[in-house]
Amino acid sequence: MxxxxxxxxxxxxxxxxxxxxxxxxxxxxxxxxxxxxxxxxxxxxxxFAQSPKRGIAYGSHSVADITALKLGVSWWYNWSPEPEAAVNSSYASLGVEFVPMAWGKITNPTAFIATIKPGAKYLLAFNEPNFNDGARLTPQEAVDAWPNIEKIAAAKGLEIVSASPAYNGPDNYGGYQSPIAWHEEFFRLCPMCKVDYIAFHTYDHYAASIIGVTNGLKKFNKPIWVTEFANRVIQTSAQKTSFLKDIVASFENDPDIYRYSWFTGRVPANWTDMIEGQLLSETSGVLKPIGIEYINATYSDKKINIPGKINANKHYRRKGTGLQNTTDGGTGQNVCFINEGDWAEYLINVANASSYNMKFRIASPALSGKFDISVNGIIVKKNETFPATGGWQLYADKVVSGIALPKGEVYLKIIFESNDFNFNYIEATDEAALGMETFGAATPSLELFPNPFSNEATFKIKFATNEKINLKIVDIKGLVCYSSEAFSTNQDIKIGSKLASGVYAVTVSYGNITKTVKIIKQ
CATH class of the missing domain: 1.10.287 (Helix Hairpins)
Incomplete structure (x- = not known):
């Protein structure tokens, strides 16, 4: 310690x-x-470890600055398409992601595309369009400029983060004081414009007000980026730090907040309302006390230990979906209002690198469903399907096996590829802990078919002589579900008809031989 x-x-x-x-x-x-x-x-x-949400809006980093910040900050942007000169040649090795921005209207998308570095994942659009010293774009002007944003994103395979309006007074551009109103008009004019995330800036000095506008932006049903936040009032260092900690705690625990970035690293001496909010001191690579608090703020309150149970309502980040009360499985609430393209991401702590079995608790009144599984941004299972269960709260198990998880902190994302079903929890079990052989591990002396199965499977041990078999079926919790000494080698044995959906270990012993094989009932 x-x-x-x-x-x-x-x-x-x-x-x-x-x-x-x-x-x-x-x-x-x-x-x-x-x-x-x-x-x-x-x-x-x-x-310290990096929060995947936490960033900084700053454009004058040194290598030493990024090295100091990376202990808790995972990304930054600087209002331009490429990193600042001091770090441009080395930032890729520093472990902090750079996010390019199209600050204003782009007239030459081909030239802009050429500036974007390899490895970029997102494109931030139009900075503070409702400010006279910002991008100066009404929603209609932004819509007119949007085809070039989509062209840039398509060329580089980037997801698009919306323009970032902020609350403004009478001295605004285009008559829009509210970021919510600006976005409402943008989407009214162009409901089919490609926008993957919603962004806004906030400089309110009351935490409750910031949380309020954040909740107002949830109406657009897209994950939220708060690409600048701070407060613009003269306060002591302790007051600024208390404000920062309150907001960070709220953002980290709100699954609708995808990313956020504090403004800023350093400010001019005459910015008296921001002096105590600088994360970095005048010395390169040295954090001020508020900077230490920022990188030290916890982000792991929702971390879930694996093997174990993942309640669906404990998502770290999400797109779309809602929650409703349930009596199934002791979770209290299940994920509902699922539409194709929605997703739920979970922050998990994996005890051992291994292949894991996951049992999904699913309900669907009338339609079959489908989902993908992503581990740390990589799709590891595609088009996992399940039949209708007959009701919104009539749950059944969908078992997916062979999910490779690395040890330590992992981001598990469930990507919903169909509509109208409920999702309640996942039970994740280390397959190695069950002592099971590889999936479908039949041998010349052991036949098992089909596997997986929906009703029952046929099991047969081929042996030179007929010997009595001791057969036992154990579930993933180690509970014996079935045992018998009534069967023999060279006999077709029907198993599984009374088992619930799930993964089981079948162990057979005869003579001085013991074999274990995994079976999956869908």
Missing amino acids: CFCSEKLLAHSVEDGLLLMFTKNTFAMLKIILILTFTFISACLSSL
């Missing part, structure tokens, strides 16, 4: 405390300080 005193140390330096020392004492203190900074760095490396 590390006991780090970054905040105390940062305050001491910042407040300019001067102490009188003898020459020998000062030399000793210098050594202690060097060791302390080394110790702090080690603590930070072991305690």
Whole structure:
């Protein structure tokens, strides 16, 4: 365990405390300080991890700045299509994602496309279009300019983040004071414009007001990027930090917030309302106390340990869907209002790298359903189907096996490829812990067909002589579901007709031989 005193140390330096020392004492203190900074760095490396949501809006990074921030920040943007000059040649190796932006209307998309670096995933559109010192675009003007945004995104395979209006006073551009009103008009004019995420900026100094406008933007049924947030009032460092921590906690626990970025790293000396909100000190690579708090803020309240149960309502991020009460499985609420293209993402902590079995709890009144499974952004299972169950709260199990998960922090995403079904939970089990052979592991001496099966399977042990068999079927929790000594080798044995859907281990013993094989009942 590390006991780090970054905040105390940062305050001491910042407040300019001067102490009188003898020459020998000062030399000793210098050594202690060097060791302390080394110790702090080690603590930070072991305690901090990057939130996939957390970013910074800043355009003057040094390599040292990004190195300091990456302990808790996973992405940044600088209002331009490429990283700033000081980090342009090395940022890809620093472990913080850069997101390009089309700040205003693009007249030469071909030239813009050429500036976007390999590895980009998203494109941010039009900065503060309802501000006179912003992109200066009404919703109609933005719609007129949108084909070039789509052209750029298509050329680079990027998802599109909407324009980012903010609340403004009477001195606005186009008559739009509200970001909600600006977006409403944009989508009224162009409901088919390709927009994957909704963005806005906020500088309100009340946490409740920021949460309120965030909730107002959920009406568009798209994940939200808060691409600038801070408050523009003169406050003490403690007040700014308290505000930041409240907002970050809200954003991290709100599944509709896809990403957020604090404004900013450094500001000019005459920006008195923002001086205490700078994450970085004047020294390259050194965080101010509020910066330490920002990278240190927890993001793992919703982390779920695997093997274990993943309640569907504990998603870390989502697109679309809703929640409703249920009595099934003790979850309290299931995910509902599912439409094709919606998804739910879960932050999980995997105990061991292994192949996992996942049992999905699904209900559908009339239609068959379908979903994909993604692990850390890679589709690992495609078009997993299940039949209708006969009711919104009549749940059945859909079993998917052979899902490879790495050890540690993993992002598991369920991508819904059909409409009108409910999703309640997943039970994830390490297949290796069951002592099972590889899926469908029949051998010349062991026949098993079909597998998976929907009603029953046929099991047969081929042996030189007829021997009594001890047969046992165990579920993924280790409970014995069936056992018998009534069968023999060389006999067709029907198994599974009374089993519920799920994954089981079938163990047979005869003579001095024991075999175990996995079966899956759909």
